Amino acid sequence: MPVADARTEVLIVGGGPVGLTARALLERWGVRALLVEKHRELSPFPRSRLVNVRSMEIFRRLGLAAGITAAAFAPEYGRIRFRDTLSDRDFATAAMVGVNAPVPESPVTGVVTSQDRLEPLLLGAADAPVRFGSELIDLAEEADGVVALLVDRRSGDQTRVRARYVLAADGANSTVRQLLGIDTTGPGALGDVTTVVFDADLRRWCARRPAGVYFTAHGSFLPLYPEGGWAWFAPTPEDPARADWPGLVQRALGPGAGVRAEVLRVQHWVMNAFVAERFRHGRILLAGDAAHAIPVLGGLGMNAGVADAHNLCWKLAGVLHGWAGPGLLESYETERRPVAHQTLRQAVANTQLLLQVQDRRRAQLRSGEVTPARIELPWSEEFFAQLGLVLGVSYRSDAVLGDHGTPPEPSDSGTDYLPTAEPGRRMPHLWLTPDSSTLDTLGEWFTLLTPDPAQWERQATATTPWPLRIEPLPHEHLDLCGLRPHGALLVRPDGHIGARWRDRPPSAATLHHALTAITRSTPPDGQAP
Structure with a gap:
């Protein structure tokens, strides 16, 4: 061939x-x-x-x-709701942090x-x-x-x-x-799952209580697009080839729903x-x-x-x-x-919790035990408090210089997020103007944020060949960034802080040596970083 x-x-x-x-x-x-x-x-x-x-x-x-x-979807869809069937009332609900509404820690909102x-x-x-x-x-x-x-x-x-x-x-x-x-x-494979894409008019139960996901005791419903369309996913039955998919979706909709699901596509997959x-x-x-x-x-x-x-x-x-x-x-x-291990631990713990609660709730419904006081919430608080995992990531490697020229100490922010300018962390979002964030100064280059650009400009002349831009940092942000009037933050192109100098540069070659160390490049003339 x-x-x-x-x-x-x-x-x-x-x-x-x-x-x-x-x-x-x-x-x-x-x-x-x-x-x-x-x-x-x-x-x-x-x-x-x-x-x-x-x-x-x-x-x-x-x-x-x-x-x-x-x-x-509109921000109000950034919410989770839990019901016995889709046509029942909520017995638990929670907002998705950073999606349901803006958060002060970022200039953008998730969707x-x-x-x-x-x-x-x-x-x-x-x-x-x-x-x-x-x-x-x-x-x-x-x-x-x-x-x-x-x-x-x-x-x-x-x-x-x-x-x-x-x-x-x-x-x-x-x-x-x-x-x-x-x-x-x-853990490997947590189970076989089937997603059913279908059409049905479910506005009666969802229009006034929008959500990105409706968990029910019989599977989960997801609105697909603002203009319509739905998906239902649940554990794959023992004989999927003979499964009555419209019937299974109908059971999860509820006996009183009075609508018929038009199944469009069915996909089987493994939750790994x-x-x-x-x-x-x-x-x-x-x-x-x-x-x-x-x-x-x-x-x-x-x-x-x-x-x-x-x-x-x-x-x-x-x-x-x-x-x-x-x-x-x-x-x-x-x-x-x-980061992958930390993310996996939280996702697995919450998946297992949700599946356990769904199993127990189905058992309660079969036995007729529907006392509201016995309803167990299907999640922990950490399920939705994710900012620590997505904004609080801390890197510890040779591509990060600690405040004293050594790698920073490891940090596990959990699910909480506290903005900080410690080396290894994502550069905090701070407003520079009403329309411009510190994050807007970052791009396909290293960014040096400093309240004293003139002093650091002299250092920048010796930074060839690295792409570098120097940006002014207003004095009102110095405390949060841990800087004094002549200090600086060196932010990597991925938005994580590579180095921090709390005050004046220790030497005329400080910036050059830091970029050499972070990028593992060879200094000219064999000069040690």
Whole structure:
């Protein structure tokens, strides 16, 4: 069979939200990328439902936030409701923090939207080539790159792609991870689940009490689009081929609903829960579900993958453009794998709690025991208090310098978030003007935020070849940032603080040495960082 050849700097495997985000980020960095996706088109299923505030901050930098919000549900849908059936009254409800309403910790608000509405916007955010229907079947590493063998699923034609690096975002059943023999840790498969997409007029029970998810004792209902459409998901029955899907949905709607569900599509899937034992194999790096499969309840999985891409792409760009050493890529796994484990622990705990409460509630209903006092809430407070997981992430690696030039101490923020400018943390959102945030100063460069730009400008003249911008920081923010009048924060391109000087720079080469250390680059003339 004839084999054609192609070359690219980064081969992205997988055309879901993580792969598409990586493609857009790499294009911003001027990195040539090729994305391949084994399916012939973007997924038609709703799948992931929540874009949290951190992902929206990333999409804002890509110019996508307004479009994503326009296609999403109104903020009042950022709420969870629990009922015995959909046509019953709520017996518990809670808001999704950062989605139901703005939060002071971010200039953006998360949204409830279906993945099939998000992906076309991500696809249109870059011009880099995409090959749908092209499946990766083999990988081989060479001294200066990776050779990937692709097959066109329609014609059978094969293509050999030579790439400097491979970014694998090909899902929980990742072909790349399996080819590399990378094992996983964690609970594994939590159960088989079926999603049924259907049409029905449910406004009578939902219009006045909107929600992004309605949990019931017989499965969960999700409104798909502002203009209509629904999905119901529940554990897959023993004989799915013979299942009466309209009947099962009808039971969950309730005997008094009086509407018939028109089933449009049925999808069976496995709720996985694991973290890969390694996120890197030489020049091949795993991201998103390929690196960590997070249960869907809580909406943390896709967002964690977007954060992976944001962490990784600036590092790939630095290495490919020559202002970072290959050792910088070691910090990707060091920084993101602990976050994946922390996220998985919370998602699994809350998934198990919800499933247990649903099981007990069904048993109560069968036995006729419906006393309101005996109704158990199906979640813990931590299920919705997610800002600590999405805004309070703290990195500890060689790509972060502590206040005394040493790596910062590890930190577990849990689900609470307290804005801080400690090295390793996301730069806090602080208003610089009524319309401009500190986050708006960040981009495809390192940002030095300081109340004394003139002094640090003299240092910046010696920072070639790193991309760097110096931005003024108003004095009213000094206390929160832990700075004095001549101090500075060095913020990495992914928005995390790489270094902090509380006051004057210790030497004329302070900034140069910090960038050299963070990027693992080689100083000129063998000068020690």
